[in-house]
Amino acid sequence: MIYLDNSATTKPYQEVVETYAKVASTYFGNPSSLHSLGMQAEGLVTESRSRIANILGVKAKEIIFTSGGTEGNNIAIKGTAWAKKSRGKHLITTQVEHASVAEAFAQLEQDGFEVTYLPVDHAGRINVMQLEAAIRPDTTLVSIIHVNNETGTIQPIHEVGKLLEKFPHLLFHVDDVQGITKVPLNIREARIDLCSCSAHKFHGMKGNGFLFVREGVRVNSLLHGGEQENQLRAGTENVAGIVSMAKALRIASEQKSHDKKLVSLRERLITQLTSIEGIVINSPSYDVAPHIVNFSIPGTKPEVVVQSLTAKEVYVSTKSACSSKLSAPSRVLSAMGLSEERASSGIRVSFSYETTQQEIDRFIAELKVIIPELREVINS
Known part of the structure; x- marks a missing residue:
């Protein structure tokens, strides 16, 4: 898991x-x-x-x-x-x-x-x-x-x-x-x-x-x-x-001494996410918490991405847990001026001090498999 x-x-x-x-x-x-x-x-x-x-x-x-x-x-x-x-x-x-x-x-x-x-x-x-x-x-x-x-x-x-x-x-x-x-x-x-x-x-x-x-x-x-x-x-x-x-x-x-670890994990995740075609990062690049990364995969439904990852025992979310079951675009991303498509396809990844680089790498690997499969279904 x-x-x-x-x-x-x-x-x-x-x-x-x-x-x-x-x-x-x-x-x-x-x-x-x-x-x-x-x-x-x-x-x-x-x-x-x-x-x-x-x-x-x-x-x-x-x-x-x-x-x-x-x-x-x-x-x-x-x-x-x-x-x-x-x-x-x-x-x-x-x-x-x-x-x-x-x-x-x-x-x-x-x-x-x-x-x-x-x-x-x-x-x-x-x-x-x-x-x-x-x-x-x-x-x-x-x-x-x-x-x-x-x-x-x-x-x-x-x-x-x-x-x-x-x-x-x-x-x-x-x-x-x-x-x-x-x-x-x-x-x-x-x-x-x-x-x-x-x-x-x-x-x-x-x-x-x-x-x-x-x-x-x-x-x-x-x-x-x-x-x-x-x-x-x-x-x-x-x-x-x-x-x-x-x-x-x-x-x-x-555990504040482990803050550098969270920063390193965040940088590693963003670097790998940006290498995947079609992914855009929504979280800012400065004055940002080290444990949260929000990105969108325009053209996909975030709840489908979440469930596909869940089948692989990888757990992420769409938006706030209090609002994640609502299908409306993210109120936060919309307020930031992002398009409805981006605001409707946001995914949130959030770490703890116990998260490892290996877990980030496996998440990316599973995402690289899931995204083409989803797009193939959408375009078929």
Whole structure:
């Protein structure tokens, strides 16, 4: 098996799975319970919160545990919009956000908010001057993805944070689901107020994540029924998931020394892809994450390519896993100005630190066999 769909989800580290199983079976008490089992569970949650905060360089009380990136994005965006609606109802985001962000803003538009969607250039990147021009007295939130989940494009987050220093009434949310442990981001230096992350993107278990909420920022809760997570996220904490997530983040963060390996794999893949007739690279050539490559094979259906590779036990994807079953052209590639044919035939390959050169070579070999076969069927 060759797994090249790490942007959809990563395989949990074995140590993480073992930690999850141990905590789930031994420390099963409810952290809100007053007896010793509950206090043990609460202690593990508190320790995990501190460990994650230390890795990120923030305060423990600024970490709110969630079920993943989608919930974190919804809390940050909807919670901020509603908390600050008396000050203004204008919000700013981009045309290339993850579906959980795009749809949260679409919901707010239905609720009477006004949203400006910043365009991007051919590399999928916003223009900070256009962002500044879009800011109004009634603007309350700017939400920008750090690393694009389809193309790997890195947005100028630090530059945006610097700009927003001039607008202290504005809150800045960053979706860092694809960037964390892969592309450096200093939350403090970038003046980020809210930042969403998801465990299963860095070899943790699915159903766990966290939201950084800067001290002093007020966000309305979307869930009610308990005092958990600083009254921002009601519900019994997933203790096993939280503890194993802290371990996964530590292990993944310690592997930053392998970044050169990811860059080398990316360069190797792009070199070989460009040697195949009919393939065009969609990911940018600069300011791009080292673990994502997006390319198109115009004239083919991406879902057929994916299934043909699956038959060979090679696993890639078309676009965001949350949207991969939709046949419409990629919203991200279309926003970059690519033709409908290219936007409709995009393939995403994404690595982990465990991906090897041999796996890349075999993927290319299988692709060289599959593409002519598909074209022969189409032209027959």
